[in-house]
Amino acid sequence: NYKELEKILFSMDGKSYSAYKSLKGEYRFEKYILAIDHVQSDPYAPPSKMRIIMDRKICGIPYELTDTKDKNIAVSDFLTRNFYREIQKSGNDSTGTGGSGRIFIDRCGQEILERTSVLIKGDKVEVRFEMGMPAKGRRIMGKAAQKIIFEQLPEIVEKSIIYDNLNKKALNEQVILVLDQEYARKMLKExxxxxxxxxxxxxxRESGVSDRxxxxxxxxxxxxxxEITLKLPSGKEVSGMGIPKxxxxxxxxxxxxxxxxxxxxxxxxxxHIAQDGREFIISESDAVKIRAEDGRNVEKVNISGFINNLPQNKDTRAFSTENASGSTSQAANVAExxxxxxxxxxxxxxxxxxNFMIRDGRMQKLVAKEKEPITPFIDRVKELYDNFGVSTILIVGGSGDYFDVxxxxxxxxxxxxxDVTEKAKEIAKLDENKREFSSNDKFQGVTQRIPLKKSFSQSGKLDKTKAKGKYSILYGKELIDISGLEQLVDDSQTNCIAVMIDYFKNKVLDEKLTLSQAADRIYEKIEKGGLDSISSYTGHPGNLALPRKQEFCAAVNRYRKLRIK
Ligand code: ADP
Ligand code: MG
Structure with a gap:
């Protein structure tokens, strides 16, 4: 129990850092169990991993606030933010070497995501956090550790997790807000x-580096x-611009x-959280930003709808390159x-x-159709909608060609x-120098691809996948650059993609499933067992936040050793 832990910490003072290792275990405090799951090996190593495990009864959060998945996510998010804020307020700070002495929990941004930082399940509430065990050089600072674990931490927990001490109104509002947003997203289709x-x-946003x-x-x-008006479950009505299919x-x-x-x-x-300004900016949950991403790797993607008749008869129904151009990368991004x-x-x-987006009438007259491999997006965008049900919202400020489509x-x-629809259509009608539809064929759709096991074998079975910041993932020695994924919003999503890639290669990849089907399997698993269930970390599953299927698949596609059947 906690008395023993206190004694041990005092007795450790001044000893060599490795003695901290013996702390691994669970300690009973008055209101919770402190689980020390992993102890760092030195003050410069990633901080130690710990959990607070509290009975739901002691925590006191009413069950009605967490009885659906969306509500649960809203409350977990709220508690994570609280815990983070209370760490800042508690005066907790680096007290020793390598910044040791600090407590960390996942930092939430403006979005409300499904996370592993706080788990509310059954009759338990669990907070997963990290702590740099304090040291002076390589010597243990036992008294400092005692102070953090016995003074700062209990106060942080008391203020951020116990229902009676929470801002109940704000918590309630966050739950309602999430439900309203989810509902609004469901209403789009209808x-x-x-x-x-x-x-x-x-x-x-405030600036290029601030999302406020x-x-x-x-x-x-x-x-x-x-303008339309949505009536939300909370009773609130919001009016705004509905962008039609x-x-x-x-x-x-x-x-x-x-x-x-x-x-x-x-x-x-x-x-999004309250006060973000984007609470009721709602898009289809599977919307994908498409951009050019030259230099990216492309593996056997069917881009023939956009690019054909390449020099040297390169096949574009299963197109591969280690260094895509602007247009081919954008075509691959659409196809994927x-x-x-x-x-x-x-x-x-x-x-x-x-050249992916437009080709005007003059250029069409100069360069013969047969000499131009690219069917620009303008000549496919209507087919995508009419035949595949895929809508597009696009910005083109420099050419009026899109007025027609x-x-x-x-x-x-x-x-x-x-709204300038009529005026633009009028202008398009009067224009004599019209461009022609530049393709002879219909858009055939894309080809589902099956990833091969050998994609992941070169670097050896033991290789772990690891996130490095928001935009890169290391698989063994192979760097996966995902900086082109503009809809990725949180470092913890990248952590999660890394964990998902491990799960994908160890448990799902079977040379029968397409990438999309394999991804669905992973999401089914998460849906059933929660995010914890795909993590190989027992106890403390780390800092994970759920990415969308679109970002997960996009990351796999950017792995340069990916091989396709
Ligand atoms: P465009 O794409 O039309 O060239 P941007 O969207 O890049 O324009 O916006 C240009 C600048 O105006 C940016 O610095 C942006 O932050 C600012 N801005 C955009 N919308 C607003 C707004 N509603 N109020 C104030 N400033 C805005
Ligand atoms: Mg712009």
Whole structure:
């Protein structure tokens, strides 16, 4: 029990750091069990992993607040944020070598994600956190450790986890907010929409490095034509712009807020916390941002719908390259998104390859069809919708060619959207120098690909997959660069992708399942057993936050040794 732990810590003072190892175990405190799952080997190593395990009765959070998955996620998120905040308030800080002495828990951003940091399950609440065991040089600071574990930690737990001490109103509101957002996302289909942007939303962010709302931003106001009202489960009604299925073009002068609108829609696949400004910017949950990503690896992807007749007769129905160009990478990104499944593509001119997006009438006259391998997106976007049910929202500010194919055209004007569909269509009708449809064939769709086991064998069975920050993952010595995944929002999602890749190669990969099916298996497993169930870490499953299937598959596709049947 805790008295013994206290004695041990005092007696360890000044001893060699490795003596901390003996602390591994569980200690009974008054209101909880402290589980020390893993002790770091030196003060510079990643901090030690611990859990607080508390009876639900002592914690006191009412069961009605956690009786569905969405509610549970909302409450876990709330407790994680609380715990994080209380660490800051407690005065806990580095007291020794290598920053040791500090307590850490997953830091939540503006999105509310399914996480492993706080687990509320059955009659237990578990908080998973880390602590740098304090040291001076390589000597144990026993008194400092005692202070953290017996003074700071109990206070943090008391203030952040015990229901009576929580801001009950805020907790309740967060649960309601998540339910409303989930409901709004479900309503999209019913209303024939792919996205919704509530009036008074704040779209721009504070800065390039801060995801908080910009202060004094121009608030969103829907054009009349697209305005709809959603009645939410909480009883609240929100009005805003409903973007219908089909092809929606966003135009407008430079710096008028086009990219900001699209970025908000990209994030609309996630739920957001109160005061974020994007609480009711809601997109289809499988929406995928498509961009050019030159230099990326592509493995046997069917990009023939966009690229054909390459020099030297290179087959584009199973196209591979270690160094994709702007247009081929963007074509591969579309094809892969269709493989995993998506109902909405989001494209910004700022991050697109021009030759992938457009080819105007003049260029068509100069360069014969047969000499141009690319069927630009403009000639496929309608087929994607008509024959495959995939909508597109895209920004093209520099060419009017898309007027012909777009169903809806929205102009951003000083950050305010206007409906300009009719006017643009009028202009398109009067234009004599029209371009021609540049393809002779129909879009055939994509090919599902089956990953091979040998993809993962080169580096040996024991190789672990490890996240390095948000945008890279190491598999053995192989770096997987996922910096092109703009809808990844949290380092812990990257941690989770690393864990999922391990699970994928050890438990799922069988040379029969396509990548998309294999991913579905992993998500089924998570759905049943929670995120903990795919982690190989017993006790403390680390800092995981659930990514979408789209980002998981995209990461696998960026693994340069991926081999396809
Ligand atoms: P575009 O893509 O049309 O060139 P951006 O979306 O990149 O324009 O926006 C240009 C700048 O305006 C950015 O710095 C952005 O933060 C800012 N901005 C965008 N929307 C708003 C808004 N509603 N209120 C205030 N500033 C905004
Ligand atoms: Mg832009």
């Amino acid at each position: 209303k024939g929409l792919v996205a919704f942007v509530a009036n008074d939303s704040v779209l721009p 709302p910009m202060k004094n931003a121009v608030k969103f106001k829907s054009p009349e034509k697209f 089909g092809i929606t073009l966003i135009v407008g002068g430079g710096y008028h807020g086009k990219s900001t609108l699209l970025a908000a829609l990209e994030r609309g696949v996630y739920n 998104a269709l493989e995993y499944g998506t109902s909405l593509l989001l494209i910004d001119e700022d991050t697109s390859a021009t 777009a169903n809806h055209i929205i102009m951003m004007d000083e950050y305010v959207p206007k």
